[in-house]
Amino acid sequence: MCAAIVAAAVVTLVTASGGATRRYARGARDTGTDYAATALNILPAGEYGGVPPVPEATQQAERYDALTPRFDDVTDADLERFFKSEALGTDGQGPLREEDGTPSGVRIVRDSYHVPHIYGTTRDDVTVGTGWVLAEDRGLLLEQARYNARVSAVDVPGLDGL
Numbered sequence: 220m221c222a223a224i225v226a227a228a229v230v231t232l233v234t235a236s237g238g239a240t241r242r243y244a245r246g247a248r249d250t251g252t253d254y255a256a257t258a259l260n261i262l263p264a265g266e267y268g269g270v271p272p273v274p275e276a277t278q279q280a281e282r283y284d285a286l287t288p289r290f291d292d293v294t295d296a297d298l299e300r301f302f303k304s305e306a307l308g309t310d311g312q313g314p315l316r317e318e319d320g321t322p323s324g325v326r327i328v329r330d331s332y333h334v335p336h337i338y339g340t341t342r343d344d345v346t347v348g349t350g351w352v353l354a355e356d357r358g359l360l361l362e363q364a365r366y367n368a369r370v371s372a373v374d375v376p377g378l379d380g381l
Contacts (some may be wrong), residue, residue: 258306260303262332279332303332317329321351322347324344325337325345327351335352337352368380
């Protein structure tokens, strides 16, 4: 489940800076234009990372929890009310905060929900920025997984690394 969340977050986080053109394996070009008519999402608690969590760590989950009692009576207006925008870029998603101390070539801007928007001058810069954010926001989960992997690697009798 964690891998699915991380994969979804990475897909929604990666954008190119300054209208830079990105190339993909099939040779298609993308200028960073967002073609979605409507893009909404909610992330589970933990976007802020760290232990103990800050009070704002559950702010998105609380919005989702307010939606679930509606069951099969959810309207389009409810979606706009309870989910947040996932449009590419940060327009209308403020207040914004730019992170200090990021790797060279990487710019990370957090929106009002602390969601990182990663910009880079190259594809490699964006990849580094994505890893940076993953370690920053999900460091505890990464550490936990690392110790499970060690248990599996040394085949500790009586313990299952999974």
